[in-house]
Amino acid sequence: MRALRLGLNVDHVATLRNARGGLHPDPVAAAELAIACGVDGITAHLREDRRHIRDADLRRLRALPAPLNMEMAATEEMVAIACALRPHAACLVPERRAEVTTEGGLDAAGQSEALRPAIARLSAAGIRVSLFVDPDPAQLAAAAALGAPVVELHTGAYANGRAGERERLAAAARHAASLGLECHAGHGLNFDNVGPIAALPGVRELNIGHFLIGQAVFDGLGPVLARMRALMDAAREGGH
Ligand code: PXP
Numbered sequence: 285m286r287a288l289r290l291g292l293n294v295d296h297v298a299t300l301r302n303a304r305g306g307l308h309p310d311p312v313a314a315a316e317l318a319i320a321c322g323v324d325g326i327t328a329h330l331r332e333d334r335r336h337i338r339d340a341d342l343r344r345l346r347a348l349p350a351p352l353n354m355e356m357a358a359t360e361e362m363v364a365i366a367c368a369l370r371p372h373a374a375c376l377v378p379e380r381r382a383e384v385t386t387e388g389g390l391d392a393a394g395q396s397e398a399l400r401p402a403i404a405r406l407s408a409a410g411i412r413v414s415l416f417v418d419p420d421p422a423q424l425a426a427a428a429a430l431g432a433p434v435v436e437l438h439t440g441a442y443a444n445g446r447a448g449e450r451e452r453l454a455a456a457a458r459h460a461a462s463l464g465l466e467c468h469a470g471h472g473l474n475f476d477n478v479g480p481i482a483a484l485p486g487v488r489e490l491n492i493g494h495f496l497i498g499q500a501v502f503d504g505l506g507p508v509l510a511r512m513r514a515l516m517d518a519a520r521e522g523g524h
Contacts, residue, residue: 288482288520289324290513291353293470293493294345298328298336311337312344314497314505319350321506322513325372327491329355330362332379339365346371353491355416358402366406373412375436375468375491376402385471385494389418389438392426403430414468419449419456428463435460436468436491439481443472450480457486475499475515482519490516 297311315326328337328345342365345352351372356362357379366374376399378390392399392415399415406413414434417423418441427435437456442449453469460467469481470491481487492512499508 286324288487288516289489290509290516291325291327291470291489291491292318292323292496292509293327293329293355293491294318294497295327295329295336296494296497298338298341302336311341312348315345315348315350317505318509319348321509323350323509325351325353325489325491327353327355327375327493329377330365332357332359332361342369342371353414358399363402363405366411367409370409371411373414373434374406375414375416375434376432377416387440389420389423390415391423392417392430392432393422396426396430400430403432407431414466419452421456421459424456424459424463424465428465432465434466434468436470436489437487438471439469439473440471442481443474443477453481454484457484461486475511478512478515479519482516483522 294311294314297309297314301309326345328342330337330342346369353373353375354366354371355375355377356366358376376390403413413432414436415427415432416436416438417427419437424435437453442453457467466488467486468489469487473490473492474495496508
């Protein structure tokens with residue numbers, strides 16, 4: 285297994301498909317192409333309002349020969365769907381109907397009593413649970429206390445250029461390791477900003493969607509994934 289995995293989020297292929305109400309472009313076909321190009325996993329977010337990925341997409345993604353990471357809110361409905369589908373991993377995210385994208389991390393510290401049963405049920409179904417959290421020590425401690433094996437650090441503030449955010453992410457990756465948590469990262473990553481995050485030794489997986497799908501319009505999905513992979517590998521070897 286690679287030291288730093290790349291997961292492609294195919295939500296925005298579904299966004300484009302749904303804009304016309306037909307079948308094209310198919311997010312599952314995009315996932316198949318990405319797997320053929322060597323991506324390490326596929327991520328898809330089943331939202332409460334089904335604005336992009338739909339239930340049938342998830343079932344087809346689950347049948348592909350790459351690990352499926354299902355992003356989901358910790359609701360009764362989603363937990364039941366995940367337990368029936370049994371994806372490789374489930375990443376619990378906060379979800380607000382009106383948001384354009386997942387705007388902030390999960391409040392694992394403030395909502396631990398609500399999250400605990402969802403994490404227990406998903407884990408009992410053999411699903412690897414990760415919590416999408418801000419790079420905040422209290423959130424990491426809460427994730428560890430809840431028994432989640434993985435945290436995904438929200439890189440949105442870093443991608444938006446907030447000062448000191450890379451250092452916060454670096455400290456959070458170290459802290460996660462000290463708590464025995466596997467560390468992933470994602471949100472807003474692109475060719476220009478991926479290097480310093482890929483270089484963090486504790487980070488094991490990046491999940492990237494919007495930029496890769498958007499850039500594929502210009503370069504094609506295969507070349508875009510190859511370039512992202514090369515940038516990740518170079519950063520890892522160079523140790524920014
Ligand atoms: N990781 C998580 C948990 C997310 O919610 C998202 C956005 O759906 C991503 C990664 C990917 O973010 P982006 O589409 O900005 O690359």
